[in-house]
Amino acid sequence: MAIIKMDGITKIYRTKDIETVALENVNLEVEKGEFISVMGPSGCGKSTMLNVMGLLDTPTEGQVLINNTLTSNMKDGEMAEFRNRTLGFIFQSFHLINSLSVLDNVELPLLYRKSSSSERTKRAKEVLEKVGLSHRMKHYPSQLSGGQCQRVAIARALIGNPQIILADEPTGNLDSKMGTEIIDLLFDLNKEGTTIVMVTHDEHIARTTERIIRFFDGRRIE
Ligand SMILES: Nc1ncnc2c1ncn2[C@@H]1O[C@H](COP(=O)(O)OP(=O)(O)OP(=O)(O)O)[C@@H](O)[C@H]1O
Ligand SMILES: [Mg+2]
Numbered sequence: 001m002a003i004i005k006m007d008g009i010t011k012i013y014r015t016k017d018i019e020t021v022a023l024e025n026v027n028l029e030v031e032k033g034e035f036i037s038v039m040g041p042s043g044c045g046k047s048t049m050l051n052v053m054g055l056l057d058t059p060t061e062g063q064v065l066i067n068n069t070l071t072s073n074m075k076d077g078e079m080a081e082f083r084n085r086t087l088g089f090i091f092q093s094f095h096l097i098n099s100l101s102v103l104d105n106v107e108l109p110l111l112y113r114k115s116s117s118s119e120r121t122k123r124a125k126e127v128l129e130k131v132g133l134s135h136r137m138k139h140y141p142s143q144l145s146g147g148q149c150q151r152v153a154i155a156r157a158l159i160g161n162p163q164i165i166l167a168d169e170p171t172g173n174l175d176s177k178m179g180t181e182i183i184d185l186l187f188d189l190n191k192e193g194t195t196i197v198m199v200t201h202d203e204h205i206a207r208t209t210e211r212i213i214r215f216f217d218g219r220r221i222e
Contacts (some may be wrong), residue, residue: 001218002029002065003164004053009062011048011218022061024218030197032163035190037206038199040215042083046199047168049215053197054166055083066164084112087167088157092172094149096141096156102128105136106155113160127155131185147178154185165189167198171205198220 011023022045023145030036051057053064055071064071066086074082097104106124115123128134131151141149150170157165167186171179183205190196198209206212214221 001032001038001068003034003067004028004030004197005063005068006049006053007033007065008056009043009049009052009059009064011052011057012060021218023052026062026215026218026220028053028220030195031193033190033193034211035187035196035209036198036211036213037209038197038213038215039201039203040221044191044215045218046215048218050166050168050197050199054087054089055079056089080112084109084152084160086163088162090150090153090157090159090165090167092169094141094153094173096149096152098141098142101137101146102133102139102141102152105141105152106159109156109160123159124155128152130158131155132212145178146174147181150174150178150182151185154182158189162194164195164197167196169199169201171200171202179205182186191216 005030006026009023009026013020013022026049038049040046048057052059055064071079103121103124106128107120110123125134125137128137131154133148133151133155136144136148141152144152171182174182175200186196186198200206
């Protein structure tokens, strides 16, 4: 069964007099449990595709179905709730909050849910354990290495126990050793059943995943 289905997705950005077609009639199905890579030159629409897939951005045309649920019919609050339960995001630049400790950064997504503070902390400790960072809970992002920051971001993505992880160049800011650690971690999560869609510029990393989707000028190419 396709866990994600993008059907005729077009995304056009309009600013004053410039119109950019970031995605043009993109069709894509991701099967439950798959680990796929998304590749293509800078500006070809990879991040746009991931943001539309992850319901962070709305398409100009077309439909996104997740678990056979048509997402365009959802109201804003409903969509935020659905996204929070189903999807986890990892970004190239980690997107951590520097004034919060590692533990607080990881707990953040649960603040929007009805869970008690002790439940949140318990769950945050579990996911930090999973990414091998229990011993850095009280640290702040500025006190961590790049690879450690990305592992905190992964723990934050995992705290809601998402079925799907969307990662936009998760190793883009890391040296190859740290990059390999992050990819290994993603493979472990995939083995446990998490569906993963990862944008990468690294052909070598992409080849280790099940399938590579390629884009050029907003279109999927073979
Ligand atoms: N908010 C925006 N407003 C206007 N144009 C945008 C916006 N976001 C992206 N674009 C344009 O859409 C196109 C696709 O951008 P996107 O960020 O998806 O590319 P990308 O493949 O992720 O590139 P990179 O590899 O550099 O991250 C680009 O031409 C970009 O300039
Ligand atoms: Mg991008």
